Amino acid sequence: xxxxxxxxxxxxxxxxxxxxxxxxxxxxxxxxxxxxxxxxxxxxxxxxxxxxxxxxxxxxxxxxxxxxxxxxxxxxxxxxxxxxxxxxxxxxxxxxxxxxxxxxxxxxxxxxxxxxxxxxxxxxxxxxxxxxxxxxxxxxxxxxxxxxxxxxxxxxxxxxxxxxxxxxxxxxxxxxxxxxxxxxxxxxxxxxxxxxxxxxxxxxxxxxxxxxxxxxxxxxxxxxxxxxxxxxxxxxxxxxxxxxxxxxxxxxxxxxxxxxxxxxxxxxxxxxxxxxxxxxxxxxxxxxxxxxxxxxxxxxxxxxxxxxxxxxxxxxxxxxxxxxxxxxxxxxxxxxxxxxxxxxxxxxxxxxxxxxxxxxxxxxxxxxxxxxxxxxxxxxxxxxxxxxxxxxxxxxxxxxxxxxxxxxxxxxxxxxxxxxxxxxxxxxxxxxxxxxxxxxxxxxxxxxxxxxxxxxxxxxxxxxxxxxxxxxxxxxxxxx
Amino acid sequence: xxxxxxxxxxxxxxxxxxxxxxxxxxxxxxxxxxxxxxxxxxxxxxxxxxxxxxxxxxxxxxxxxxxxxxxxxxxxxxxxxxxxxxxxxxxxxxxxxxxxxxxxxxxxxxxxxxxxxxxxxxxxxxxxxxxxxxxxxxxxxxxxxxxxxxxxxxxxxxxxxxxxxxxxxxxxxxxxxxxxxxxxxxxxxxxxxxxxxxxxxxxxxxxxxxxxxxxxxxxxxxxxxxxxxxxxxxxxxxxxxxxxxxxxxxxxxxxxxxxxxxxxxxxxxxxxxxxxxxxxxxxxxxxxxxxxxxxxxxxxxxxxxxxxxxxxxxxxxxxxxxxxxxxxxxxxxxxxxxxxxxxxxxxxxxxxxxxxxxxxxxxxxxxxxxxxxxxxxxxxxxxxxxxxxxxxxxxxxxxxxxxxxxxxxxxxxxxxxxxxxxxxxxxxxxxxxxxxxxxxxxxxxxxxxxxxxxxxxxxxxxxxxxxxxxxxxxxxxxxx
Numbered sequence: 002x003x004x005x006x007x008x009x010x011x012x013x014x015x016x017x018x019x020x021x022x023x024x025x026x027x028x029x030x031x032x033x034x035x036x037x038x039x040x041x042x043x044x045x046x047x048x049x050x051x052x053x054x055x056x057x058x059x060x061x062x063x064x065x066x067x068x069x070x071x072x073x074x075x076x077x078x079x080x081x082x083x084x085x086x087x088x089x090x091x092x093x094x095x096x097x098x099x100x101x102x103x104x105x106x107x108x109x110x111x112x113x114x115x116x117x118x119x120x121x122x123x124x125x126x127x128x129x130x131x132x133x134x135x136x137x138x139x140x141x142x143x144x145x146x147x148x149x150x151x152x153x154x155x156x157x158x159x160x161x162x163x164x165x166x167x168x169x170x171x172x173x174x175x176x177x178x179x180x181x182x183x184x185x186x187x188x189x190x191x192x193x194x195x196x197x198x199x200x201x202x203x204x205x206x207x208x209x210x211x212x213x214x215x216x217x218x219x220x221x222x223x224x225x226x227x228x229x230x231x232x233x234x235x236x237x238x239x240x241x242x243x244x245x246x247x248x249x250x251x252x253x254x255x256x257x258x259x260x261x262x263x264x265x266x267x268x269x270x271x272x273x274x275x276x277x278x279x280x281x282x283x284x285x286x287x288x289x290x291x292x293x294x295x296x297x298x299x300x301x302x303x304x305x306x307x308x309x310x311x312x313x314x315x316x317x318x319x320x321x322x323x324x325x326x327x328x329x330x331x332x333x334x335x336x337x338x339x340x341x342x343x344x345x346x347x348x349x350x351x352x353x354x355x356x357x358x359x360x361x362x363x364x365x366x367x368x369x370x371x372x373x374x375x376x377x378x379x380x381x382x383x384x385x386x387x388x389x390x391x392x393x394x395x396x397x398x399x400x401x402x403x404x405x406x407x408x409x410x411x412x413x414x415x416x417x418x419x420x421x422x423x424x425x426x427x428x429x430x431x432x433x434x435x436x437x438x439x440x441x442x443x444x445x446x447x448x449x450x451x452x453x454x455x456x457x458x459x460x461x462x463x464x465x466x467x468x469x470x471x472x473x474x475x476x477x478x479x480x481x
Numbered sequence: 482x483x484x485x486x487x488x489x490x491x492x493x494x495x496x497x498x499x500x501x502x503x504x505x506x507x508x509x510x511x512x513x514x515x516x517x518x519x520x521x522x523x524x525x526x527x528x529x530x531x532x533x534x535x536x537x538x539x540x541x542x543x544x545x546x547x548x549x550x551x552x553x554x555x556x557x558x559x560x561x562x563x564x565x566x567x568x569x570x571x572x573x574x575x576x577x578x579x580x581x582x583x584x585x586x587x588x589x590x591x592x593x594x595x596x597x598x599x600x601x602x603x604x605x606x607x608x609x610x611x612x613x614x615x616x617x618x619x620x621x622x623x624x625x626x627x628x629x630x631x632x633x634x635x636x637x638x639x640x641x642x643x644x645x646x647x648x649x650x651x652x653x654x655x656x657x658x659x660x661x662x663x664x665x666x667x668x669x670x671x672x673x674x675x676x677x678x679x680x681x682x683x684x685x686x687x688x689x690x691x692x693x694x695x696x697x698x699x700x701x702x703x704x705x706x707x708x709x710x711x712x713x714x715x716x717x718x719x720x721x722x723x724x725x726x727x728x729x730x731x732x733x734x735x736x737x738x739x740x741x742x743x744x745x746x747x748x749x750x751x752x753x754x755x756x757x758x759x760x761x762x763x764x765x766x767x768x769x770x771x772x773x774x775x776x777x778x779x780x781x782x783x784x785x786x787x788x789x790x791x792x793x794x795x796x797x798x799x800x801x802x803x804x805x806x807x808x809x810x811x812x813x814x815x816x817x818x819x820x821x822x823x824x825x826x827x828x829x830x831x832x833x834x835x836x837x838x839x840x841x842x843x844x845x846x847x848x849x850x851x852x853x854x855x856x857x858x859x860x861x862x863x864x865x866x867x868x869x870x871x872x873x874x875x876x877x878x879x880x881x882x883x884x885x886x887x888x889x890x891x892x893x894x895x896x897x898x899x900x901x902x903x904x905x906x907x908x909x910x911x912x913x914x915x916x917x918x919x920x921x922x923x924x925x926x927x928x929x930x931x932x933x934x935x936x937x938x939x940x941x942x943x944x945x946x947x948x949x950x951x952x953x954x955x956x957x958x959x960x961x
Contacts, residue, residue: 028878028885037881111829167796168796169796171794171796175919178920178939179939182662182939222795222799248802251803251806253790253805254799257798258799286940287919287940288939310737314650314651315651316651317649317652319649319737320726322728322731322734322737323734324728324766350586350591354736355733355736356733395508398508398517400521401539402508439658441658441661459662459768461766463766
């Protein structure tokens with residue numbers, strides 16, 4: 002049997018050695034920031050800074066030229082003035098380097114012919130030596146699976162099961178605070194820039210076969226090879242969902258894309274059709290894309306649209322019911338039989354017909370039992386929970402009740418056990434479950450829950466739209 | 482001239498003294514949490530815990546009965562079992578108390594006749610003594626103007642210029658982590674619960690005349706007095722904008738509202754019409770309401786729909802352009818004259834036709850000058866900025882460049898000065914400006930900007946929809 006050929010991005014994303022151009026001992030240079038981040042993140046491969054004058058860069062021996070390195074180099078990253086890029090890429094080719102990331106801007110995306118001419122030149126040189134490259138006009142890569150961060154952004158939250166390939170460099174890099182705020186992590190990110198060579202379609206083909214990646218996000222200003230994109234996406238969604246942001250579909254959006262990556266965009270409807278054909282779920286913006294990727298990478302797919310709402314507070318319950326229905330899902334009235342079972346399990350003030358509203362006084366540890374009852378009934382395909390609170394409510398009390406923390410230590414143990422049990426139910430029953438909470442990822446309530454792979458959303462509308470994306474994925478995959 | 486009568490909520494929101502029922506020395510009781518928060522927040526009025534057996538509660542002398550207090554009491558807060566509420570309220574009446582907050586649930590909102598009967602009884606007793614009250618089934622109040630927090634939620638971010646009146650107790654209390662994440666504060670919140678007496682219309686009439694309150698949010702499951710609500714809202718929006726969330730408009734949303742606050746809700750369209758007539762802006766959910774209140778309480782109103790986008794990064798620029806147009810605003814192509822002025826101020830790689838894209842390399846301190854140029858041109862009515870970065874990029878660098886922090890101290894000073902200058906431009910030119918950034922409110926970049934009253938949104942779609950609400954408010958006020 003013929004061994005499957007390694008995808009061209011494999012060597013680029015998992016390089017054993019990298020040569021850097023543009024890093025120096027000036028901390029204000031982009032290249033210096035990138036190399037600093039590579040060193041800080043714990044990358045285990047070899048690193049060769051190439052610099053015309055410095056003996057060392059960031060404490061590492063530097064080389065006058067790539068021809069001085071005399072060792073195999075898997076990847077070249079070029080953060081250089083536009084005009085010198087073709088010459089250096091030629092040197093890379095002569096040194097036998099086959100993969101490159103061209104960070105430099107000033108090519109096709111700028112006004113005038115010179116940039117376009119230079120980009121053509123870069124492509125020709127790459128073609129001559131068989132170099133496959135990302136960019137130009139990109140920000141680098143992140144691969145938590147080999148602890149590599151070649152962007153300027155320090156300390157990204159690395160890990161998790163989500164990958165992101167983007168025509169916006171800013172979005173790949175600046176996504177980090179959003180991820181951190183939600184307790185999410187990024188497994189791999191690829192900034193494709195102007196896509197003079199490697200494009201989003203290549204990224205899809207590559208990410209499809211990355212086993213640790215469970216969901217893929219794309220930021221799209223244009224699709225350069227629509228036919229190949231649709232094929233690659235349809236192949237990918239057999240394995241894992243794909244969510245795309247597209248912002249080229251208005252007049253000013255299109256004008257902006259053209260000046261950004263030289264991309265020719267099309268009207269919203271054209272791209273909606275393209276994504277539908279490809280089985281790709283469209284997200285409005287980065288925050289919604291992350292909301293969707295979170296549930297898509299962590300929860301089982303729903304068999305249908307019927308959702309349970311379990312809450313200990315009326316407002317969030319009503320909001321969830323409303324937004325679930327607005328998202329095209331349903332909140333069915335429970336049968337008498339199911340209501341009777343729930344009645345037996347809950348207090349006298351509870352409403353149990355869906356939403357199940359326990360009202361404030363009730364012990365929330367009952368959430369797990371209720372979730373099991375509604376899932377076992379067969380009357381719903383998924384669930385939303387509001388009302389999980391952890392040790393935070395003790396903040397002010399501790400000062401006046403000095404023994405409180407110890408007094409509550411059993412409760413805190415029970416609480417963690419409760420969360421672990423709760424997080425198991427969706428997997429055991431094969432039905433997706435999300436939590437709505439205003440507490441942040443850093444809180445003692447929500448932090449552990451996120452660690453147990455339960456997506457937590459700060460509003461009803463976001464929770465509902467995320468759940469809807471899970472159904473959309475199932476339907477797209479089935480129609481493929 | 483007749484002095485304007487004080488609104489009934491004034492005494493309730495600014496009490497000189499409060500009697501508490503339900504607080505004890507058991508830290509797990511709701512009433513204890515509430516009184517703890519009152520004491521912790523720095524409330525300067527008198528506090529009288531009423532308790533049948535304890536000599537002191539939380540270190541304060543307790544009273545067997547309100548008749549033992551023998552001092553004037555402005556407000557009673559009752560956190561008691563349902564059945565005892567009428568009797569205690571009667572005692573309050575006999576003691577001459579005229580304002581109350583009934584926290585207790587178990588009234589009209591629960592299944593069966595008993596709760597409805599008890600709520601009728603509470604209304605009758607209140608009527609007999611002239612007591613005006615919030616609730617039952619509410620969570621208390623927050624008034625940063627007299628450092629009062631009578632809810633169970635510790636340490637709310639108090640201050641600012643926003644008020645919120647809500648039929649959901651959870652939303653008034655649990656809003657805090659959302660506020661904190663955005664660097665926002667709450668000036669006053671009022672939880673109206675079942676609205677057996679005081680309702681949202683009363684709250685509007687009261688908040689209209691609170692000078693520190695610059696924008697009002699409402700969470701609505703039903704409007705009990707539509708005609709009075711419309712009148713009160715139209716009066717209010719002459720002074721300040723009103724934003725409402727409504728979630729009763731679907732079948733399950735309506736079912737949930739009924740079980741929550743006994744509210745009879747109506748279809749979305751009916752409420753859309755009501756809000757339009759009232760000049761109230763509708764928000765989808767709590768997060769969108771806060772987005773809107775933020776800009777509405779801090780930025781000048783736009784004269785029209787034309788928006789400038791100033792960015793140093795293409796992806797966010799394209800996203801802003803797209804979502805601004807989708808929100809019904811426009812991103813006009815700049816005139817040759819304006820483009821020439823911008824060209825003269827920017828670097829060779831910049832695109833200046835709108836969006837203005839400076840590309841990554843450019844010094845962002847130029848944002849202020851560009852903003853002034855576009856505002857002075859008369860070609861736009863407002864602006865969006867992406868690309869403000871503070872000292873965060875130094876995080877990893879500091880370790881390898883030990884002198885960096887001192888080396889950069891001038892830059893940091895310049896940076897703060899730049900932010901101060903930037904924040905002045907919208908006020909000076911009378912044109913609203915918002916910033917898009919993924920950095921959180923706790924960051925050294927965004928924290929100072931928020932302190933300067935510039936709203937910062939973490940996504941293009943949220944920034945655009947917030948700006949749209951500002952135009953909607955202007956139009957609503959003009960049509961009134």
